[in-house]
Amino acid sequence: MCKNSEDFGLRRPAPPSFPRDSPAGRIEIVHKKCYNNRRLPGVKRRTHPGDRKERAAQKRRAWPGRNSFPRNQGLFENEKNGVYDASNKPSQQGGRTVSKKVKIVADSTCDLNSDLLERYEIETIALPVNLGDKACLDGIDVHTPDLFAYYKETGKLPTTSAPTPAYYEDFYKKWTDEGFEVVHLSISGEMTVTPNIARMAAENFPDVYPVDSRNVSSGMGMLAVYAAELRDQGLSGAEIADKVREQSKKVRTAFVISTLLYMYKGGRCTGVQMLGANLLNLKPCIEVQDGKMGVTKKYRGNLESVVCQMITDKLTNGEKLNPSRIMIAHYDAGDKVLAAAQKKIRELAPFQEIDINDTGCSVSVHCGPGTLGIIYMVQD
Numbered sequence: 001m002c003k004n005s006e007d008f009g010l011r012r013p014a015p016p017s018f019p020r021d022s023p024a025g026r027i028e029i030v031h032k033k034c035y036n037n038r039r040l041p042g043v044k045r046r047t048h049p050g051d052r053k054e055r056a057a058q059k060r061r062a063w064p065g066r067n068s069f070p071r072n073q074g075l076f077e078n079e080k081n082g083v084y085d086a087s088n089k090p091s092q093q094g095g096r097t098v099s100k101k102v103k104i105v106a107d108s109t110c111d112l113n114s115d116l117l118e119r120y121e122i123e124t125i126a127l128p129v130n131l132g133d134k135a136c137l138d139g140i141d142v143h144t145p146d147l148f149a150y151y152k153e154t155g156k157l158p159t160t161s162a163p164t165p166a167y168y169e170d171f172y173k174k175w176t177d178e179g180f181e182v183v184h185l186s187i188s189g190e191m192t193v194t195p196n197i198a199r200m201a202a203e204n205f206p207d208v209y210p211v212d213s214r215n216v217s218s219g220m221g222m223l224a225v226y227a228a229e230l231r232d233q234g235l236s237g238a239e240i241a242d243k244v245r246e247q248s249k250k251v252r253t254a255f256v257i258s259t260l261l262y263m264y265k266g267g268r269c270t271g272v273q274m275l276g277a278n279l280l281n282l283k284p285c286i287e288v289q290d291g292k293m294g295v296t297k298k299y300r301g302n303l304e305s306v307v308c309q310m311i312t313d314k315l316t317n318g319e320k321l322n323p324s325r326i327m328i329a330h331y332d333a334g335d336k337v338l339a340a341a342q343k344k345i346r347e348l349a350p351f352q353e354i355d356i357n358d359t360g361c362s363v364s365v366h367c368g369p370g371t372l373g374i375i376y377m378v379q380d
Contacts, residue, residue, distance in 0.1 A: 102231045102240060103180040105171070107194065108138040109187045109362040110221035111329050116355060120228035125171055125184075127194075128161045129361045138361040144331055147365050157262065160362050162193050168201035172208050181237030182208040185224050185244065187216050187362075190291035209241035212248075214291040217363045218329040218355075218375045219253035225325075226377075250322070250377050253288040254296075255329075256310050258303050258370030260284070285310050304337045307372050308344045314374060315348045322377035325353040332369035341372065351376070 105123045106112075112122065126137035131150050136142040147158045168184075175182050184202070189195040189212045198210035211227075213220040223244050230240045257263070260273060283306045285297040297313070299306040315321065326349070328341055342354055359371065 101178075101180045102235075102237050103175045103182045104185075104224055104227045104231060104240075105175070105182055106185040106220060106224040107187060108360055109217060110185065110224050111217045111357045111359050111363060112221040112224065113355065113357050116221070116225060116357075120225055122224050122228055123175075125163075125168070127163060127362055129365070130159045130161060132156060132158075142361055144358065144361055144364045147361055148369065158361070158365050160365060162197055165197055165201040168198055169204070172201060172205045176205055176207050180207070183227055183231075183237050183240050183244070184208060184210045185213045185220055185227065186210065187220060188212065188214045188288070188291040190214070191216060191293065207237060209237050211241050211244050212291075213244075214248045215251055215253055215288050216293065217253065217255075217359055217373065218327045218357045219251050219288055221329075221357065222251055222325075222327060222375050222377065223248055247377070250379070251288075251375065252314065252319075252378060253373060253375045254310060254314050255286045255367065255371055255373035256283050256299065256303070256306050257286060257367050258283055259368050262366060262368035303333065303370055303372070304340050307333075307337055307341050311341060311344045311374055312348065315345070315376075319378040320380075321349050321351075322379050323350055323352055324377070325355060326351045327355045327357055327375040328372065329357045329359050329363075329375060330372040331359045331364045331367070333372040334370075337372060341374070345374070 103123060104121070105125060108124045108126045110122075110124060112124075116122070117124065124139070126140045129136045129138050129142050129147075131142065131146075132154065142158075151157055172182060172184075182205070184198055186192075186194045186198050195210065195212040202208040202210045211223075213223050215223065226247055227240050227244050230243055235243070281300055281302075282298045283300070283303065284295045285299060286293050287296045289296075297310075299309055301309075326345060328338065328345075330338065333341075338356065345351065345354060359367070364371070
């Protein structure tokens with residue numbers, strides 16, 4: 001028994017055709033009836049909304065596509081003129097959303113050299129310095145040599161002051177308007193009200209993360225570099241801020257001051273202490289501990305020998321050193337003292353990098369010329 005008319009060379013009759021303009025021609029054949037494995041002529045019925053072409057049309061109507069938008073308005077908020085800028089688009093790393101645009105900002109008291117600021121793309125906010133009644137900005141209107149020239153001319157020591165919340169807000173707005181998250185490091189809250197002002201200014205900026213560095217000078221600068229390295233690893237602003245706060249406990253900052261004159265003028269020591277230090281050729285070592293500065297030891301001798309003693313004491317005290325870098329911050333310490341300090345550091349520890357920074361106005365006005373400090377990090 002034949003299963004199929006084609007076994008005898010017979011051909012099935014073709015379904016009737018209709019002119020396209022006729023009503024019948026506009027009816028699509030969307031269903032075929034099968035019987036006993038043999039296809040019979042198609043059964044005509046009206047087009048169903050579930051038809052493939054109709055479904056495609058529905059999708060097009062539901063999602064018009066980017067060509068339906070004006071040229072200056074893209075599908076995404078950072079698409080302009082039909083070109084999508086992915087630099088501000090959050091990415092996925094390790095199952096978490098990471099912002100690719102984080103600005104690391106530090107107050108001008110971070111005392112980092114221009115090479116570090118440029119290499120790590122760190123922005124600084126100039127803090128106020130007052131020359132009598134004249135208000136200036138640290139590193140913009142006035143530089144460290146200007147302070148001591150003013151003191152020699154007038155006998156008055158320049159002063160520092162805290163910025164206003166509005167001053168910080170202007171900076172925050174500039175960077176957040178450009179799509180950045182901002183991590184802002186400021187000098188220790190135990191020494192100034194600046195961190196509190198930064199927190200007040202950041203209240204209206206959800207993408208700004210103020211961080212109390214619990215340090216001063218290049219101690220804050222060390223944390224700014226650390227924050228920039230975390231940014232380059234793809235961490236978000238909030239994650240960077242949390243890690244920097246934790247890392248601040250591992251930063252060590254120690255300074256040797258060659259004269260107490262400027263601390264006395266600033267009301268930070270008595271005349272008797274200054275006189276005694278001068279008579280005995282004593283040079284105090286000031287360290288930052290728990291966010292506060294205090295004298296931990298007094299050395300006797302010239303600046304070169306005292307600096308080498310201080311470096312030896314700090315780098316051989318039993319703490320496990322972080323070998324990534326050490327910073328030397330100074331103002332007018334002299335080439336000979338700087339060379340001796342670098343030599344001593346290389347003898348005692350294999351730091352990968354030794355950075356030399358000049359102290360800015362905010363630090364130098366309190367410590368004076370001939371001040372030198374070392375800043376490094378320790379490990380658990």
